[in-house]
Amino acid sequence: MRLKLKNKQYLLFSVFLNQNYLERITNLPVLISSVKSLLNSTFISFFATIFSFSVLFILRDLIYYRSKKGTRKLFSLTLLLLVAYVICTHFSGRFYETGGAFSEKTTIERILYGALLFFILLLSLRTAWVNYLNKRQKIAAFWGGILILPGAIMLTRSATYQHIFYYSVTLGTFDLFVAHFLNVYIAIALISLLLHLPTASIFDRKMKQISSLHNLSQVINSVLDYDKVVTKITELVTNVLDCKYSWLELADGNSDRLVVASAKGLTNRDLETMNLDSHSGVSGWIIQNKRSILVNEVGKDARAKYLRDWKKDIGSLLGVPLLSQNQIMGILYAMKEDEFGFDHEDQQMLQAFANQATIAIENARLVEESLEKERLEQEMRVAHQTQMKLLPQRRPEIQGLDIDAICIAANEVGGDYYSFVELSPSRLGIVIADVSGKGISAAFYMAQLKGIIDAFSKIYESPKVLLQKLNRTLYDNIDRMSFVSLIYAVVDTNKKRLNFCRAGHCPVFYYSTRDKKVHTLVPAGIGVALDKGPIFDRTIEQIEICFNPGDIFVFYTDGLSEARNQNQEEFGEQHLQQIISQGNQLSAQELKTAIVDELRQFIGTTRTYDDMSLLIVKIEETKEE
Amino acid sequence: MAEFGVERKDVNGVSVLYIKGYLDAHTAPEFEQAIRQLLNEGRYKIVVNFKDLSYISSAGLGVFMGFIEEIRNNKGDIKLSNMTDKVFRIFDLLGFPSLYEIFQDEQEAIEKF
Numbered sequence: 001m002r003l004k005l006k007n008k009q010y011l012l013f014s015v016f017l018n019q020n021y022l023e024r025i026t027n028l029p030v031l032i033s034s035v036k037s038l039l040n041s042t043f044i045s046f047f048a049t050i051f052s053f054s055v056l057f058i059l060r061d062l063i064y065y066r067s068k069k070g071t072r073k074l075f076s077l078t079l080l081l082l083v084a085y086v087i088c089t090h091f092s093g094r095f096y097e098t099g100g101a102f103s104e105k106t107t108i109e110r111i112l113y114g115a116l117l118f119f120i121l122l123l124s125l126r127t128a129w130v131n132y133l134n135k136r137q138k139i140a141a142f143w144g145g146i147l148i149l150p151g152a153i154m155l156t157r158s159a160t161y162q163h164i165f166y167y168s169v170t171l172g173t174f175d176l177f178v179a180h181f182l183n184v185y186i187a188i189a190l191i192s193l194l195l196h197l198p199t200a201s202i203f204d205r206k207m208k209q210i211s212s213l214h215n216l217s218q219v220i221n222s223v224l225d226y227d228k229v230v231t232k233i234t235e236l237v238t239n240v241l242d243c244k245y246s247w248l249e250l251a252d253g254n255s256d257r258l259v260v261a262s263a264k265g266l267t268n269r270d271l272e273t274m275n276l277d278s279h280s281g282v283s284g285w286i287i288q289n290k291r292s293i294l295v296n297e298v299g300k301d302a303r304a305k306y307l308r309d310w311k312k313d314i315g316s317l318l319g320v321p322l323l324s325q326n327q328i329m330g331i332l333y334a335m336k337e338d339e340f341g342f343d344h345e346d347q348q349m350l351q352a353f354a355n356q357a358t359i360a361i362e363n364a365r366l367v368e369e370s371l372e373k374e375r376l377e378q379e380m381r382v383a384h385q386t387q388m389k390l391l392p393q394r395r396p397e398i399q400g401l402d403i404d405a406i407c408i409a410a411n412e413v414g415g416d417y418y419s420f421v422e423l424s425p426s427r428l429g430i431v432i433a434d435v436s437g438k439g440i441s442a443a444f445y446m447a448q449l450k451g452i453i454d455a456f457s458k459i460y461e462s463p464k465v466l467l468q469k470l471n472r473t474l475y476d477n478i479d480r481m482s483f484v485s486l487i488y489a490v491v492d493t494n495k496k497r498l499n500f501c502r503a504g505h506c507p508v509f510y511y512s513t514r515d516k517k518v519h520t521l522v523p524a525g526i527g528v529a530l531d532k533g534p535i536f537d538r539t540i541e542q543i544e545i546c547f548n549p550g551d552i553f554v555f556y557t558d559g560l561s562e563a564r565n566q567n568q569e570e571f572g573e574q575h576l577q578q579i580i581s582q583g584n585q586l587s588a589q590e591l592k593t594a595i596v597d598e599l600r601q602f603i604g605t606t607r608t609y610d611d612m613s614l615l616i617v618k619i620e621e622t623k624e625e
Numbered sequence: 626m627a628e629f630g631v632e633r634k635d636v637n638g639v640s641v642l643y644i645k646g647y648l649d650a651h652t653a654p655e656f657e658q659a660i661r662q663l664l665n666e667g668r669y670k671i672v673v674n675f676k677d678l679s680y681i682s683s684a685g686l687g688v689f690m691g692f693i694e695e696i697r698n699n700k701g702d703i704k705l706s707n708m709t710d711k712v713f714r715i716f717d718l719l720g721f722p723s724l725y726e727i728f729q730d731e732q733e734a735i736e737k738f
Contacts, residue, residue, distance in 0.1 A: 415683075434683065436684060437650065437684055437687065480690055480694065481684075481687035481688065481690055481691035482687055482690075483683070483686075483690060483719075485683070485718075485719060503720075504719035505718070506718065507718075524720070525720060526719065526721070526723055526724065527719045527720055530690060530720065530721075530724060531724060535723050535724065539720060539723050558715075558718075609649070610682070
C-alpha cells in the first residue's frame, strides 16, 4: 500500500512536499495510511509554522512592553538557543530510530532544553503590559486567557503535532516548543492578571490622574491663551475626579477679592448668587491656612454649611490653594453630590493638579503681559514719531538770522517741542515748550499746542496777549495734572528787537556783543494751564531786547540743563553759559554742535529720561555795513 | 537713585506729608495715592514737607495741580515747606509761588491754617 502510494502520488507532492518525508514514510509504521492524512500532515505543518511565527512576534511585543535592555537580550538569546536545539534534534535522528517516539535525549539536547525552559519561564514573568490595562481590559483578558489556555494545552497534546513531526521533526520540535512557550506565558499572565484584578479600579484612577496631570502639562506648553487655560483646568478637574461642580477662583490683581475665572457644572445664575467672600467660609479657611481642605459632609461642617444654602445638592467638597511664591493666587474647588465623595488621594491629586495649574496660569499671564508691553512700546513708537513730525522739518529763512535747533529725544517719549512761525519776511515767531507728562498724552497735547499757536500767532502780535489767550484755551482742554512751560518770542529784524514772554519755562541765555557777557533772562510768568486765567494774566511779563549783530539767543528745555552723568551730577546752566560764552564767534550750527558734543560727552552712556532741546538764534553781521 | 517715599503725620486738623527721593512720572502715582487717601478721609488741610526731596519732575508738579481745585473748593489748601534751593528753583521757574504758599518751615505752614 505504501509503495502504491509512493508511485501514484509522488509527482503531485514532490512539488511542495518535504522530499525527505516521502522517503521516510516508507519507514514509518503508523498514521500515514492515506492520501488524506498525507495532505493533513502537510497543511498542518504549513499553518502551524505560520502560527508559531505569529506567536513569537506577539510574545515578543508583549515581553518588550516597557522592557529594559536585558529583556531584549534574553529574548534574543532564547531564540538563538531554540534554533540550536532544533538543529540538534534535526541531526540526532532520535525520532526515526524509535519509529514515532523520541529516544533518550543527548546531553547537549538536555542542556539546551533545560536552559530553554528556564529562559521562557524568565521571559514569561515579563508581563508589564498587564499594569497598563484598565479594569475592563483586565477582566476581558483574564476570561479570555481562561478560555484559551485549556484549549491550547490540549492542542499541544493532540495528534496535530504528531502530524508535524511526521512531516518534519525539525519543524515539529520548533512548533511544539513555541506552543509550550505560549502556554507558559498565558498561564503566568493569568496569574498576574488575577493578582492585579482587586486593585484594578484604583490603578485605573491613578492612571487617569497621571494622564490628566500629563494632559495639563501639555496644555501648559501648548495653550498660552489665559481664558483657555482656566477653562481647561476646571474641565480636567470634573473629568478626573468625576465630580459635578468645579470652579477656579483667582485673586483680582487690584483688590484682594477672589473672582471666578472659570467654572464647570454651574449656571450663570449660580455664579451670580455664589458667595465670594475671601475672609469667611471655606475660602477664608484656605487663605488663612494656606492648605487644602476636604469636607466629607458639607451639611455638617460649620465652615462649609453655607454652601448648602446656595446649592442644595453639594455633599462633599475639596478645595485647594493655588500658591505662587507662598502667596495665594487662587483656589480650585471640586464638589460632589455624595457625602464622602473624595478621599485623601483625591485631595493630594487635586493639590498636585493645582500646582501645575498655577504654573500654567502664570505663564499665560506673562504672555499676556508681554503682549501688552509690546503694544505699549508700539504706542510709544507712534507717539515718538508723532512728536518728531510736529517739529519743524526745515529751518526758517529770515534775512539776518542764523538759526539752528535740535531735539534729542529721551529713551521714553518726552514732551519737548519747538517751532517757528514766519509772520512776515522780517518777523519770526519762535516757540519752545515742554509739555508735562510723557507718551501719548504729551504728544497729543503737543499737537494741540501747535495748532493753537499756529492759529493765534496770525491774530495776536504781542507775545503776552498770545500766551494769555493760549493759557485760557489750553486750560479748558487739558487734563488737570498736565501743564506746559513755554517761551514765545518774536524777532523783528527790521526793528532789531526781540520780544518774548516766559511761561514757567527755563530762562533765555542772551549773549550780548556789547558787554561780551551771557545774560540770563527770566521774566515773570507761570506755566500754561496751571491757572484758569487771573493769576496767569497778572504774572506774565513781556520783555524786549534791542539786539546787535553777533548777539546770540539760546533757548533750551530743562531736560538739557538737568541731564545727568553717571555720578548723578547735572549738566547745569552755568556749564551751558560757559560754552555759549566761549563759542560766541561760532555760527548757530557750530555752537549747537559744540553744546551737543559737550553734553554727549558729559552724559556718556547714562540713560536719559527727558527730552533735551536746544534752539539757537544768532543775529547775523549785516553785510552792507 | 534715591527711592521715593511718602510718610504722613496728622497734627490736629492738618496733615503733613513728608516726601523724599525722586518725584517723577514713575513715582507720582504713589504720591497721588497718598493725597487721594487724605481727601477720602475728608482731610483737606495739607502741608507737604520737601525736606528730603531731591528732585521733582513736571509729572510730580502735576500731582499738586491735579488736586488743588478740589481741595480749595472744600476750604482746604496745600502748603509747601522746607524746600531745598534746587527744588525751590524748579517751583519758582514754573511760577508755583504765585499758586501756592511756600514756607521755610513746616510749623509755620501748619500755623497758617
